[in-house]
Amino acid sequence: MSKLVTVFGATGNQGASVIKHILTDAAVSKEFRIRGITRDVSKLAAQTLAKQGVEMKSADMNSRFSLADVIRGSHTVFLAASEYDIEVGVQYMIFSSLLHVTKTTSGRLTHVPHFNGKADIEEYIRESGLPATYYPPGYPMSNFIQMLRKEKDGFYTLAYPVEKDAKFPLIDIAEDTDEYSQCTGAIMKNHDRLLGARIYGAADYYTPERILAGLEEVTGEKTRPLQVSNEVYKSFLPDFMAEGMLENHLFIESPGYYNAASLNESHAI
Known part of the structure; x- marks a missing residue:
């Protein structure tokens, strides 16, 4: 019987x-x-997956009984971790983790809770003894579209609070199966030798200039990178997220989104 x-x-x-x-x-x-676990199995996307043979279930992430029910019988769980995984016999987990920004910067950056929270869960999984591989996804390419602005001279600028040599580990999660889903498939095939490993989900490191060069090649539009001050960058964003997004990008600048880790071993799997 299949797992x-x-x-x-x-x-x-x-x-x-x-x-x-x-x-x-x-x-x-x-x-x-x-x-497949989703909030609402009646939605079109869930129904489409069901027609492809995926068993679709809804779950309340705040309910012990709901979570235990949907993961019961699983060999492998992808993305979510809970205290019930070991209890119901999960044998392996692939967790979409991230680095702990505050710990990695020795307290310099303290407002990136979505990174820190994921890192805390990774630490919990490691301490629990549940066999797992950790897969931190890279910086989504779609984020750049929101920051492009057309100036009066016709150039498109990409405004970020980072130096021109800052390196973004890019991934197109929605479109590029080579960079994301094929890597998770490779992890599943080779999980025995990847236990405890951190596999980085990015195509390559890109500087702002390299990103814009690719945009010019595709669109024919003229572009230039624009480094802005921290305060100017925050003015582009809603107050509730401005500080967090700023520190997210300061983290990319130094010490780096993956703390300057090489992508070579991750690509080799």
Whole structure:
């Protein structure tokens, strides 16, 4: 009988990408059947997955009984971690982690809770003894679209509070299966030798100039990078997220989104 892989966030970018790869990879789909977890199984995206053979279930992330029910019988769980995984017999987890910004910067940056929270969960999983591999996704390419502005001289500027040599580890989660879902498929195939490893989910490191060079090549538009002050950058954003987004980018500048880690070993799997 095939093993059960449970994918949380099944209709979101990451989860849907993983499911797509499992369904299209002959070797992985032969070994695993899929249970997709989403908030509302009545939505079109969930129904579409169900028609492709995915067992769709809804779950309340705040309910012990709901979580235990949807992960029961799973060999592998992707994305979500809870105290019930070991209790119900989960054998392996692929967790979409991130670095702890505050700890990595020795307290210099303290307003990036979505990174810190993911890192805290990774630490919990490691301490629990549950076999796992950690897969921190890179910086989404779609983020740049929001920051492009057309100036009066016709140039498009990309405004960020970072130096021109800052390195963004880019990934297109929604579109590029080579960079994301195929990597998670490779992790599933090789999980025995990747236990405890951190596999970085990015195509390559890109400076702002390299990003804009690619944009010019595709669109024919003229572009230039624009380094702005911290306060100017925050003025572009709603108050509730401005400080966090600023520190997120200061972290990318130094010490780096992946703390200057090489992508070579991750690409080699």
